[in-house]
Amino acid sequence: MKAILQLKEINFHWHRKDPPLFPSLNLTVPKEKATALLGPNGTGKTTIMDMALGWRHPQGGQIELDGRDIQQWNPRKRGQFMALVPQDETIYFDYSVLEYILLGRAPYLPPLGSPGSEDKQIAEEALKEAGIIHLANRKVSRLSGGERQLVLLARALTQQPQLLLLDEPASHLDLHNREKILKILEKLNRKGISLFFSSHDPELVMRLADHAILLKEGSVIHAGDSRDVLNERNLTELYNVPVRIARVEDRRVLVWGD
Numbered sequence: 001m002k003a004i005l006q007l008k009e010i011n012f013h014w015h016r017k018d019p020p021l022f023p024s025l026n027l028t029v030p031k032e033k034a035t036a037l038l039g040p041n042g043t044g045k046t047t048i049m050d051m052a053l054g055w056r057h058p059q060g061g062q063i064e065l066d067g068r069d070i071q072q073w074n075p076r077k078r079g080q081f082m083a084l085v086p087q088d089e090t091i092y093f094d095y096s097v098l099e100y101i102l103l104g105r106a107p108y109l110p111p112l113g114s115p116g117s118e119d120k121q122i123a124e125e126a127l128k129e130a131g132i133i134h135l136a137n138r139k140v141s142r143l144s145g146g147e148r149q150l151v152l153l154a155r156a157l158t159q160q161p162q163l164l165l166l167d168e169p170a171s172h173l174d175l176h177n178r179e180k181i182l183k184i185l186e187k188l189n190r191k192g193i194s195l196f197f198s199s200h201d202p203e204l205v206m207r208l209a210d211h212a213i214l215l216k217e218g219s220v221i222h223a224g225d226s227r228d229v230l231n232e233r234n235l236t237e238l239y240n241v242p243v244r245i246a247r248v249e250d251r252r253v254l255v256w257g258d
Contacts, residue, residue: 004066004163004194005029005052011060012047021047022218025061029163029211034185034195036205036226039215040239045198048215049167052196053084066162079107082163083156087171088148091140097151098136101126104158126157130184146177153184164188166197170204182208202243206230206252214238 010025021044029035037045050056051063054070063070065081073081083104091100104126105119115123127133130150135143143151149172156164169185170178185208189195199205205212205226212226214234222234235243235254244255 001028002031003028003064004031005196006064007048007051007061008064009061010051010058010063012044012051012056012058020059020218022058025219027213027220027223029194029196032189032192032194033210034189034208035197035211035213036209037196037198037213037215038202038205038238039198039200041200043215044218045200045215046167049084049165049196049198052165053082054078076107079159081161082165083159083161085149085152085156085164085166085169087168089152095140096137097132097140097143098123098127100140100151101155101158104155107159122160123154123158126154129157129188130154131180146173146180149173149177149181150184153181157188161193163194163196166195168199169197170201171199178204202230202235202254203252 007025007027010022011020012022013020037048039045047056051058065073101123102115102119105115127136130153132150132154135147170181185195209226212229213220214222214229216238222229232243232245241256246253246255
């Protein structure tokens, strides 16, 4: 299994006197797979994403991106290799959707450079991939929550990444937009883009992930093929509540509680 991202013996704490959030964290994201980081709220999933992006630095350990220490990557090359789809983002200017999507071309532009015709073409292809080309001229401030999430995804695709990170990609979406996002992500993964997404929703992970990492109290408690890892015993351990898995029309559905 070739890794596109590895965190090795990571020690991270917010303040020197606080106990570490991660005393010795190890995890591997396989190349060209959809990998889920699953755990309860507050377990540090977003912090792991931030460290993977180089936005936060651990106090110990090593992060490797495509086999190289992340410190050896300059920010431009890192921005060309991977992209983030956040849960949400504050947008301070009244961009049109196309103008906002073009911000994803920043890692490819010289300092103070402006996007050219090729950048615009790449941005329009990203809008088509996300199914929102019809929104190109609409102001971002006038979008619904589901449309904004698709715009964030399209901006990330404009970076043409090999690794796409997503922080809770469907947590605020209605069923229609959730299904739309999942189908787009499945299609991207089939094209060879590696996905690494955080979630607290086991059913979403069962649907999308090839590889699953279960995170609890600062440590990986189980990791591997999602079909093996996502079982009743492991999920009960993860959430401290009895979990049963039922099958409904060839899908696994969770039932929890006594």
